[in-house]
Amino acid sequence: MTRWLNAEEQRAWRTFLAATQLLYSQLDRELQRDCGIPHTYYEILVRLSEAPERVLRMSELAQAAESSRSRLSHAVARLEEAGWVRRESCPTDRRGSLARLTEQGFAALQAAAPSHVESVRRHLLDRLSPQQVQQLHEISEAILTGLRAGPESTPDGRPGRTGTTAGPGGCPEAG
Amino acid sequence: MTRWLNAEEQRAWRTFLAATQLLYSQLDRELQRDCGIPHTYYEILVRLSEAPERVLRMSELAQAAESSRSRLSHAVARLEEAGWVRRESCPTDRRGSLARLTEQGFAALQAAAPSHVESVRRHLLDRLSPQQVQQLHEISEAILTGLRAGPESTPDGRPGRTGTTAGPGGCPEAG
DNA sequence: AGGCATTAGTTTAACACTCAACATTTGGAT
DNA sequence: ATCCAAATGTTGAGTGTTAAACTAATGCCT
Numbered sequence: 390m391t392r393w394l395n396a397e398e399q400r401a402w403r404t405f406l407a408a409t410q411l412l413y414s415q416l417d418r419e420l421q422r423d424c425g426i427p428h429t430y431y432e433i434l435v436r437l438s439e440a441p442e443r444v445l446r447m448s449e450l451a452q453a454a455e456s457s458r459s460r461l462s463h464a465v466a467r468l469e470e471a472g473w474v475r476r477e478s479c480p481t482d483r484r485g486s487l488a489r490l491t492e493q494g495f496a497a498l499q500a501a502a503p504s505h506v507e508s509v510r511r512h513l514l515d516r517l518s519p520q521q522v523q524q525l526h527e528i529s530e531a532i533l534t535g536l537r538a539g540p541e542s543t544p545d546g547r548p549g550r551t552g553t554t555a556g557p558g559g560c561p562e563a564g
Numbered sequence: 565m566t567r568w569l570n571a572e573e574q575r576a577w578r579t580f581l582a583a584t585q586l587l588y589s590q591l592d593r594e595l596q597r598d599c600g601i602p603h604t605y606y607e608i609l610v611r612l613s614e615a616p617e618r619v620l621r622m623s624e625l626a627q628a629a630e631s632s633r634s635r636l637s638h639a640v641a642r643l644e645e646a647g648w649v650r651r652e653s654c655p656t657d658r659r660g661s662l663a664r665l666t667e668q669g670f671a672a673l674q675a676a677a678p679s680h681v682e683s684v685r686r687h688l689l690d691r692l693s694p695q696q697v698q699q700l701h702e703i704s705e706a707i708l709t710g711l712r713a714g715p716e717s718t719p720d721g722r723p724g725r726t727g728t729t730a731g732p733g734g735c736p737e738a739g
Numbered sequence: 740a741g742g743c744a745t746t747a748g749t750t751t752a753a754c755a756c757t758c759a760a761c762a763t764t765t766g767g768a769t
Numbered sequence: 770a771t772c773c774a775a776a777t778g779t780t781g782a783g784t785g786t787t788a789a790a791c792t793a794a795t796g797c798c799t
Contacts, residue, residue: 391678398689401701405688407630408704409584411711421787427755447778455582460756462779467755484764484777503566513580514573516710517703524699526576528692529583535691536586596757602785622748635786637749642785659747659794746795755786765776 412512419508424501429456430464431505434473434490434498443490446479450488473497587687594683599676604631605639606680609648609665609673618665621654625663648672 394402417428424431436453437443445453451461465488468474473494479485490498514522569577592603599606611628612618620628626636640663643649648669654660665673689697 391681392685393681394684394689397701398697401697401704402684402688404701404704404708408707408711409588410630412707413584415711418787429755448776455585457757458778459758459780463755466779479777482765482777486778506566506568509569509577510567512711513577513707514569516706521699521703521706522573522576524696525703526572526579528696528700528703529576529579531691531696532583532587532688533579535687536583536590593757604785623746632787633748634750634788638785641749654747657747657795659792661748740799742798744795744797747793748791749793750791751789753787755784757784758782759780760782761778761780763777763779765774767772767774769770769772 415512416505416508420501420505423504424497426501429454429460430468431498431501432456433461433464433468434494437474437488437490438495438498443495444477444487447486447488468494471497590687591680591683595676595680598679599672601643601676604629604635605643606673606676607631608636608639608643609669612649612663612665613670613673618670619652619662622661622663643669646672 420428432454451458475489477487479487595603607629626633650664652662654662
């Protein structure tokens with residue numbers, strides 16, 4: 390019953406997996422080395438820096454940074470200790486709280502950005518042709534749309550794949 | 565001096581980032597739910613299952629699973645507690661140790677594989693045309709090659725990109 | 740043989756992430 | 770008005786990851 394991966398699908402999946410894992414661990418390591426924060430924290434600072442007045446509700450920030458509420462809460466606590474973010478109470482909703490990027494935080498982000506952008510270029514964009522960058526964009530868009538639609542939806546416009554080739558003999562080649 | 569990202573590069577990078585992050589967290593969550601281990605552990609079991617006699621030196625396993633030695637050491641300790649992997653001393657090198665997949669571990673992997681493969685299909689492969697799968701493969705190869713070559717190497721066969729468009733006005737759009 | 744850099748693997752501590760439980764507030768339904 | 774489900778945000782426990790220090794064995798070099 391299981392629709393195992395055929396050889397080409399398997400190669401594609403495993404290569405993708407390895408490439409993205411190495412890519413992110415490399416970017417994370419460089420960011421950690423250069424400015425002492427993980428990439429997810431950097432992402433939070435970026436989203437804040439782009440918001441009007443550099444303030445956002447926690448929940449909006451969580452959404453913007455693709456983070457869970459819990460993770461964001463922990464992260465902001467840590468960024469607050471560093472003096473890069475300040476929490477304020479929300480005037481219109483007593484449940485809520487606001488996260489504001491401090492001047493110090495903005496300065497830290499400005500200091501970190503050039504080397505991070507350079508990393509992204511060096512490890513990703515410079516390795517791809519402009520056409521591949523375009524392709525990667527479209528592919529990512531498709532994946533994202535599927536994931537955002539929720540786990541129940543089914544991709545359409547594509548022929549059904551129920552008849553794909555059979556799986557492994559003895560061992561699960563499902564990496 | 566900084567080669568900031570232009571609009572298209574920025575969109576591509578951010579979409580890629582969001583898509584892969586959501587994809588992996590989704591796959592991880594489903595694997596955790598269905599068989600109680602993170603994806604990195606699953607990867608370890610798969611690599612062991614494919615090795616001759618289902619045994620590998622720790623260092624070989626680390627390489628195969630794209631893991632650091634430290635991480636692997638922790639992971640194998642945990643998998644050993646579960647009875648899925650057993651450590652043996654290496655006969656040819658007294659420093660070394662071998663990790664062997666137990667029958668129990670193999671059975672657990674077999675049980676986990678179908679639903680995991682289904683996840684990979686549902687969230688990734690089914691969303692892409694066969695051509696896009698091919699493109700993703702090539703893109704991943706390119707990234708991987710660059711990363712494996714080491715941080716010092718420069719991509720070749722591509723025109724230099726020193727003259728890209730300038731960066732942000734006030735704030736680092738480097739997400 | 741002796742010395743020593745290298746390699747294999749583990750360990751510790753600090754940190755980040757997840758899940759579930761929790762307190763609080765909101766907003767609608769009756 | 771009252772009740773209750775839904776939403777906001779935090780917290781704590783458990784788990785995984787990382788970097789650096791550490792032990793032990795290897796193999797080369799003289």
